Amino acid sequence: MPDVDLFIPCFVDQLFPQTAMNMVKVLEAVGCEVHYNGNQTCCGQPAYNAGYKAESCQVATKFLNDFPNEPGRYIVSPSASCVGMVRGSYAELFEGTKDQNRYFGVQRRIFEMTEFLVDVLGVKRIEGAQLTGKYTYHDSCAALRECGIKEAPRTLLDSVQGLERLEMLENETCCGFGGTFAVKFEAISVAMAEQKVENALATGAEYLVSTDTSCLMHLDAYIRRYDKPIRTLHVADVLASGW
Template sequence: MPTPQVDLFIPCFVDQLFPDTAMNMVKVLEKLGCAVHYNANQTCCGQPAYNAGYKTESCEVATKFLNDFPSAEGHYIVSPSASCVGMVRNAYAGLFEGSADQGRYHGVQRRIFELTEFIVDVLGVPSIAGARLAGKYTYHDSCSALRECGIRAAPRQLLDAVQGLERLEMAETETCCGFGGTFAVKFEAISVAMAEQKVEHALATGADYLISTDTSCLMHLDAYIRREKKPIKTLHVADVLASGW
């Protein structure tokens, strides 16, 4: 089997606030035999502008994204954020429909994957050898992972295979955490209440860890957890898969 060629897409949140998560993703991918490439010119996928209604501006950023990830046969684009993957896969269709870049977009659309779906669905790997973390976890299905990318089984499969880790499903795991990008700014009270509900559901399981595919959700939930001094820790799935070895 030829060596899988992976072009990293590191979103703004991860680059600026959670760089260790990006490095852990590289650690996991290289363990699986992937050749990992990183274009330092990459920036944003355009989602903040798009969600705020700035279509022209988001299209400019999206065009840069296409330029930063030129279509290459046999290369995959892999990201630790289902939210950004969902933006590229779905929202770009409307931005580039009928344009000269539509063909380039389709090439990128076929090649971009969130980390866990890439490992399980593309590489066909059911577990990360040596991954170890003692404790109990509950999983948060981010809106983007579940609804935009159809990701549900892959992260649970990989996490369940981590030595020492036990899953406890919380109530309403598929309910939004309340972040929603600009939603958290425009509707702060509602956003915080949704975070509170999500965290309380997680605490009710008795889990030590609240794990997800999206740092944006985890950042929002962790802010509430820290403020209220709740006894649970947030972790990105890449950080778990890279632990213990």
């Protein structure tokens, strides 16, 4: 039985706790022993992206302290963005420091949920998962470019009973969120969201699905603002449906 430490990003914890609980449901269904350290906070990405390297390093050091550095014990998150931060950007923060080797241990053990299920455990379907309708998939920048995740979420989603995939145009194009980018460059960010949503709608899909709640939060704001007939769902929410 794999030991899994949950890393629940701060925005998921505060805004989408049900997605986190659905990930727990899915992981336990495939036989994982799930652990959660309630002292965990943020991976440090907001500070890092804003150029506050020293402050983000403090948060990153806390991240290392929050997760046991034990071989065979995995760290799994419902956010490819945060996983990409830990895997990639921490290399700069801890380069040449006393914590570098400890970081390497974490780097090898942290996974986004779908890649963990498919690539580590070899799980290709979640028994009982059922959702009737058509979906289109958004490849988040972090999942695709930082983590190399493309087929794993599609493999799992395509196995859900009643669900049909319709690929949209430019599915690998950024949604426009980008953290503080959406605040600093609002007009560009909204225009990118509009393009993504319109491409999704053009497929006839009822659901817009992704590995990243941050992207979905941004797209859902546009959808709600303009009353568009499509619903955003995280992969974990789909896989936990119907059982």
